[in-house]
Amino acid sequence: MGFWIELVVSVFLVLGAVFVFIGSLGLAKLPDFYTRLHGPTKATTLGMSCLLIASVILVTYQQGYLSLHELLITLFLLITAPITAHMLAKTAFHHKLEILDKTSGRALSKRARERMAP
Amino acid sequence: MLTAAIVIATTLVCISLILNFWRLYRGPSRPDRILALDTMYINSIALIILFGISSGTALYFEAALLIAMLGFVSTAAMCKYILRGDLIE
Numbered sequence: 100m101g102f103w104i105e106l107v108v109s110v111f112l113v114l115g116a117v118f119v120f121i122g123s124l125g126l127a128k129l130p131d132f133y134t135r136l137h138g139p140t141k142a143t144t145l146g147m148s149c150l151l152i153a154s155v156i157l158v159t160y161q162q163g164y165l166s167l168h169e170l171l172i173t174l175f176l177l178i179t180a181p182i183t184a185h186m187l188a189k190t191a192f193h194h195k196l197e198i199l200d201k202t203s204g205r206a207l208s209k210r211a212r213e214r215m216a217p
Numbered sequence: 218m219l220t221a222a223i224v225i226a227t228t229l230v231c232i233s234l235i236l237n238f239w240r241l242y243r244g245p246s247r248p249d250r251i252l253a254l255d256t257m258y259i260n261s262i263a264l265i266i267l268f269g270i271s272s273g274t275a276l277y278f279e280a281a282l283l284i285a286m287l288g289f290v291s292t293a294a295m296c297k298y299i300l301r302g303d304l305i306e
Contacts, residue, residue: 105218105219106218108219108222109218109219109221109222110222112222112223112225112226112267112270113222113225113226115226115263116225116226116227116229116230116263117229119229119230119233119259119260119263120229120230120232120233122233122256123232123233123234123236123237123256123260124233124236126236126237126240126252126253126256127236127237127239127240132246132248132249132252135240135249135252136252139252139255139256139259143256143259143260144259146263147259147262147263150226150263150266150267151266153270154266154269154270154278157270158275161273162275166275168275168278168279168282169266169278171282172262172266172278172281172282172285175282175285175286175289176259176262176285179285179289182289182293183255183289183292183293183296186292186293186296186297186300187248187251187252187255187292187296189296189300190247190248190251190296190299190300191246191248193299193300194246194247194248194299196246196248
């Protein structure tokens, strides 16, 4: 196997795993639900994209033709992650979860809560 | 080098699964638990893809795609149930 292919795949794998780890660390450590929502929906999606790009490069090199199965998973995750985050934020507003003083955008929460539930 | 990278990546993903499980066990509210479960779905997809890369077969990507779809649908269903108290009105 070519050295440069292996180097690129390894770099993408470690980068993606580090992003996934940072997202889960944010989920575990941050103090508030609305800040906790940031970690998984952004960092984890980015990390999954890096892992799947590494897989695309490796499988394309090993099999000799362009393999786009993994790109389908990337596209699906990139489409569904914002929808999930939106629905979870709606649920949190509906349940009136507490917002800490440090969390930014508290002034918008009252107006968002007054709107109709979906 | 690729083997070492796969080992490092698998270790990090397993640690993040443990962190997600901690949040699922600990989470003070129900949306926290749903968020932890959704993140566990995504991290398990990462683990399956790493296993597929290390074993060298393309068989596991269909399983990863199925888990991605089921995870999204179950998260949306749980959010809808908590919001409205019913799934299909």
